[in-house]
Amino acid sequence: xxxxxxxxxxxxxxxxxxxxxxxxxxxxxxxxxxxxxxxxxxxxxxxxxxxxxxxxxxxxxxxxxxxxxxxxxxxxxxxxxxxxxxxxxxxxxxxxxxxxxxxxxxxxxxxxxxxxxxxxxxxxxxxxxxxxxxxxxxxxxxxxxxxxxxxxxxxxxxxxxxxxxxxxxxxxxxxxxxxxxxxxxxxxxxxxxxxxxxxxxxxxxxxxxxxxxxxxxxxxxxxxxxxxxxxxxxxxxxxxxxxxxxxxxxxxxxxxxxxxxxxxxxxxxxxxxxxxxxxxxxxxxxxxxxxxxxxxxxxxxxxxxxxxxxxxxxxxxxxxxxxxxxxxxxxxxxxxxxxxxxxxxxxxxxxxxxxxxxxxxxxxxxxxxxxxxxxxxxxxxxxxxxxxxxxxxxxxxxxxxxxxxxxxxxxxxxxxxxxxxxxxxxxxxxxxxxxxxxxxxxxxxxxxxxxxxxxxxxxxxxxxxxx
Numbered sequence: 001x002x003x004x005x006x007x008x009x010x011x012x013x014x015x016x017x018x019x020x021x022x023x024x025x026x027x028x029x030x031x032x033x034x035x036x037x038x039x040x041x042x043x044x045x046x047x048x049x050x051x052x053x054x055x056x057x058x059x060x061x062x063x064x065x066x067x068x069x070x071x072x073x074x075x076x077x078x079x080x081x082x083x084x085x086x087x088x089x090x091x092x093x094x095x096x097x098x099x100x101x102x103x104x105x106x107x108x109x110x111x112x113x114x115x116x117x118x119x120x121x122x123x124x125x126x127x128x129x130x131x132x133x134x135x136x137x138x139x140x141x142x143x144x145x146x147x148x149x150x151x152x153x154x155x156x157x158x159x160x161x162x163x164x165x166x167x168x169x170x171x172x173x174x175x176x177x178x179x180x181x182x183x184x185x186x187x188x189x190x191x192x193x194x195x196x197x198x199x200x201x202x203x204x205x206x207x208x209x210x211x212x213x214x215x216x217x218x219x220x221x222x223x224x225x226x227x228x229x230x231x232x233x234x235x236x237x238x239x240x241x242x243x244x245x246x247x248x249x250x251x252x253x254x255x256x257x258x259x260x261x262x263x264x265x266x267x268x269x270x271x272x273x274x275x276x277x278x279x280x281x282x283x284x285x286x287x288x289x290x291x292x293x294x295x296x297x298x299x300x301x302x303x304x305x306x307x308x309x310x311x312x313x314x315x316x317x318x319x320x321x322x323x324x325x326x327x328x329x330x331x332x333x334x335x336x337x338x339x340x341x342x343x344x345x346x347x348x349x350x351x352x353x354x355x356x357x358x359x360x361x362x363x364x365x366x367x368x369x370x371x372x373x374x375x376x377x378x379x380x381x382x383x384x385x386x387x388x389x390x391x392x393x394x395x396x397x398x399x400x401x402x403x404x405x406x407x408x409x410x411x412x413x414x415x416x417x418x419x420x421x422x423x424x425x426x427x428x429x430x431x432x433x434x435x436x437x438x439x440x441x442x443x444x445x446x447x448x449x450x451x452x453x454x455x456x457x458x459x460x461x462x463x464x465x466x467x
Contacts, residue, residue: 022200023141023142023147023151024151025200026137026138026141026200026201026202027138027141027142027151027154027155028196029193029196029197029200029201030134030135030137030138030155030201031134031154031155031158032189032192032193032196033093033096033097033130033134033193033197034130034131034134034155034158034159034162035158035159035161035162035189036100036127036130036162036186036189036190036193037073037100037127037130037131037159037162038158038159038161038162038163038166039162039163039165039166039169040069040104040123040127040166040186041066041069041070041073041162041163041166041295041416041419042162042163042166042167042170042295042298043166043167043169043170043173043182044065044066044069044166044170044182045066045166045167045170045298045299045302046166046167046170046171046174046302046306046313046316046317047170047171047173047174047179047182047313048062048065048066048299048302048303049302049306049307049313050174050178050179050313051065051116051179054178054179055110055111055112055113055116056113057113061113061117062427063232063423063424063427063431064113064117064232065113065116065117065120066120066299066423067228067232067420067423067424068117068118068120068121068124069120069121069123069124069127070124070228070416070419070420070423071121071124071224071225071228071229071420072121072122072124072125072128073124073127073128073131073416074224074413074416074417074419074420075128075217075220075221075224075225075413076124076125076128076217076221077128077131077132077410077412077413077416078132078217078220078269078270078410078413079128079212079213079217079269080092080096080128080129080131080132080133081132081133081136082212082213082269083129083212084129084132084133084136085136086212088203088204089133089136089137089140089203089204090137090197090201090202090203090204091203092129092133093129093130093133093134093137093197093201094194094197094198095129096126096127096128096129096130096133097126097129097130097190097193097194097197098126098190098194099122099123099125099126099129100123100126100127100129100130100186100190101126101186101187101190101191102122102126103119103120103122103123103125103126104123104183104184104186104187104190105183105184105187106119106122107119107120107123107182107183108180108181108182108183108184109180131159131412131416132411132412134155135152135155135392135411135412136204137201137204138151138152138155139152140202140204141202141204146339149335149338149339149393150335150336150339152335152338152389152392152393153331153332153334153335153336153338153339153389153392153393154332154335155392157327157328157331157332157334157335157385157388157389158331159388159415161324161327161328161331161385163291163294163295163298163384163419165324165328166298167298167301167302167316167317167320168317168318168320168321168324169185169317170182170313170317171312171313171314171315171316171317171318172314172317173185174313174314175312175313175314211267213261213262213265213267213268213269215261216258216261216262216265216268216269216270217269219254219257219258219261220258220269220270222250222251222254223251223254223255223258224417224420226247226250226251226254227251227421228420228421228424229247230244230247230248230251231421231424231425231428232424232427232428234428235428235431235432259272270410274410278462279394280394280395282394282459282462283391283392283394283395283411283414284395284410284411284414285414285455286347286387286391286455286456286459287391287392287395287411287414287415287418288414288415288417288418288421289418289452289455289456290350290354290383290384290387290388290391290415290418290452290456291414291415291416291417291418291419291422292418292419292421292422292425292448292449292452293354293358293380293383293384293422293448293449293452293453294380294384294419294422295418295419295420295421295422295423295426296422296423296425296426296445296448296449297323297357297361297377297380297422297449298320299422299423299426299427300426300429300430300438300442300445301316301319301320301377302316303426303430303438304364304430304438304439304442305319307435307438308366308435308436308438308439309366319370319373319374319377320377321377322374322375322377322378322381323377323378323380323381323384324381325378325381326353326377326378326379326380326381326382326383326384326385327381327382327384327385328385329382329385330349330381330382330385330386331385331386331388331389333385333386334346334349334350334385334386334387334388334389334390335389337389337390338389338390338393342390343390343391343393343394343460344460345460346386346387346389346390347386347387347390347391347456347457347459347460348457348460349382349383349386350383350384350385350386350387350390350453350456350460351383351387351453351454351455351456351457351458351459351460352383352453352457353379353380353382353383353386353453354379354380354383354384354387354449354450354452354453354456355383355450355453355454355457356379356383356453357376357377357378357379357380357383357449357453358380358446358447358448358449358450358452358453359446359450360372360375360376360379361373361376361442361446361449362443362446362447362450364439364442364443364446365439365440366436366439368439380449383453383456387456391411392411395410395411395414425445425448426442426445429441429442429444429445430442430445
């Protein structure tokens with residue numbers, strides 16, 4: 001994989017008037033929204049046992065509480081990016097904040113698992129308007145390629161950090177205020193982001209608005225939803241049952257239909273020709289791999305520590321603190337590396353550390369020493385921290401800057417699809433295991449984490465150092 005150089009878009013008068021302080025303030029506002037999106041992907045994990053107890057549901061319904069959010073988010077990201085390029089990024093960004101905040105309040109008031117899953121899906125709709133749009137706003141505000149690479153590194157770092165600190169934050173909230181506080185906490189942050197976006201974020205849109213691709217959007221939603229759904233429900237219904245076979249067929253037909261529709265449209269939802277580039281397709285697959293590893297680890301960790309080891313939600317969250325520290329320290333460092341030397345070195349470090357973290361957990365049992373667990377979480381956090389900046393910068397560089405909303409959307413779709421798969425696989429592996437059997441049942445998952453790390457090493461080998 002070769003690392004493309006980001007080409008600066010034409011500098012508009014509005015951009016030229018933005019001072020350095022204003023540009024980095026815009027980045028801070030966008031990072032605040034991205035922190036919410038990432039946080040809500042993982043903050044619920046550590047509270048799942050408490051939610052299940054409060055609503056009287058089991059692991060299978062709890063998986064949908066997490067994946068109801070990530071599946072909708074992954075399916076709608078690209079359309080939201082196109083909407084932002086068409087109708088204005090700040091406007092769509094603020095609409096997303098309102099939808100996300102309102103759905104968070106409904107989640108906090110939910111009286112049944114069905115109501116909670118439905119509200120989480122609406123939350124995903126709002127989040128889909130934040131993730132790609134925030135990146136497009138950042139790219140538009142940073143016309144200098146080196147400054148933009150650094151900003152993308154910070155943006156990616158905040159997203160990765162938010163997912164890593166979610167369990168710590170969730171454990172503290174559940175211990176202090178109960179599981180409903182996992183959703184109440186979003187309200188003040190959303191209000192702050194709304195005010196700051198109105199004050200500091202400039203209005204912008206794509207140079208050429210694209211038509212919405214409703215058939216493509218519908219087919220993509222079916223593909224993502226069915227693929228994740230069968231992973232979640234497969235252990236319950238049976239992998240060879242008529243229902244499962246029907247799902248496989250539906251996923252295959254929807255995928256073929258999506259490829260056919262997108263290849264014939266003048267303005268497709270997803271330009272499939274982009275995936276002919278090893279640079280772009282490698283970055284997308286790398287994003288999937290990183291977030292499969294991260295989310296499989298976080299959910300398996302939650303169930304293992306609380307059910308097998310008897311940890312409280314707070315203790316289980318604190319146990320992942322080394323992961324958050326590793327991501328926090330290494331993500332901005334990775335962004336600086338990308339700006340100076342290109343993607344190869346941070347990808348090598350990412351792949352090496354993720355592989356090492358997975359190997360540490362291969363021998364997991366009910367009595368694994370806590371220090372070894374902490375080392376494994378630290379290694380995984382360092383790997384995730386190093387991975388996000390080179391993957392994001394490479395993917396964004398693979399499209400013209402005028403389509404920054406779509407570029408950010410494809411990257412974020414890959415992340416969230418990986419997150420949904422990781423959560424579904426974790427639940428499928430350990431959802432039916434006894435407390436003492438969770439460690440043994442999770443071993444295929446740790447092999448998968450190792451495989452994700454090795455894939456990043458292959459990406460790094462193909463990447464060319466920056467000239």
